[in-house]
Amino acid sequence: xxxxxxxxxPLSVPEGAIVSLNCTYSNSAFQYFMWYRQYSRKGPELLMxxxxxxxxxxxxFTAQVDxxxxxxxxxxxxxxxxDSATYLCAMSEGSNDYKLSFGAGTTVTVRA
Amino acid sequence: EAGVAQSPRYKIIEKRQSVAFxxxxxxxxxxxxxxxxILGQGPKLLIQFQNNGVVDDSQLPKDRFSAERLKGVDSTLxxxxxxxxxxAVYLCASSLTGYSGNTIYFGEGSxxxxx
Numbered sequence: 001x002x003x004x005x006x007x008x009x010p011l012s013v014p015e016g017a018i019v020s021l022n023c024t025y026s027n028s029a030f031q032y033f034m035w036y037r038q039y040s041r042k043g044p045e046l047l048m049x050x051x052x053x054x055x056x057x058x059x060x061f062t063a064q065v066d067x068x069x070x071x072x073x074x075x076x077x078x079x080x081x082x083d084s085a086t087y088l089c090a091m092s093e094g095s096n097d098y099k100l101s102f103g104a105g106t107t108v109t110v111r112a
Numbered sequence: 113e114a115g116v117a118q119s120p121r122y123k124i125i126e127k128r129q130s131v132a133f134x135x136x137x138x139x140x141x142x143x144x145x146x147x148x149x150i151l152g153q154g155p156k157l158l159i160q161f162q163n164n165g166v167v168d169d170s171q172l173p174k175d176r177f178s179a180e181r182l183k184g185v186d187s188t189l190x191x192x193x194x195x196x197x198x199x200a201v202y203l204c205a206s207s208l209t210g211y212s213g214n215t216i217y218f219g220e221g222s223x224x225x226x227x
Contacts, residue, residue, distance in 0.1 A: 041221075042221075045217075046216070049215075104154050105152075
């Protein structure tokens with residue numbers, strides 16, 4: 001069993017739709033949860049950062065963490081063609097051991 | 113602010129040959145990471161440096177991979193001899209410190225194809 005599971009998709013949605021992405025994990029020591037966006041042939045860039053359980057909103061993006069279920073989600077509202085990318089979830093255990101464990105990534109295409 | 117610089121961007125080599133990748137982190141960033149991303153998978157940490165010391169190299173295949181970070185700034189990752197399964201993107205990343213809360217910034221990657 002992989003430490004972080006993420007459905008690779010691909011996911012295709014029309015412009016303006018809500019995109020829903022999620023990851024599950026097995027390591028209960030994870031405390032820091034991130035979502036990275038990776039455009040084709042580019043490096044990942046940090047999109048959202050959450051500590052422990054709860055919700056965080058930033059513009060059109062909402063990240064949710066449910067540590068009891070070991071489940072995290074990312075929602076993209078009013079999706080745009082420019083949101084077409086691969087979305088990677090990433091997690092880390094401790095504050096002084098900041099190594100990231102990544103999911104496989106979900107490829108999203110937003111159709112104009 | 114300049115980002116993480118990597119070179120070369122693309123490299124094609126034959127199996128059993130050697131290759132080296134170079135990384136220049138963001139100025140002032142003490143922590144440097146090398147990740148390997150195989151097509152269709154998430155990045156996997158190979159090695160983490162804090163200044164010029166190794167923090168974690170537990171997933172680095174040390175029989176063929178080596179990395180150094182001289183003077184706590186630039187870093188090189190070498191593969192010798194390369195195998196077909198080493199075909200991947202090698203991502204360099206840096207952060208201000210190795211502590212949570214500091215964003216990890218990634219370079220655009222060095223794409224390696226071993227034929």
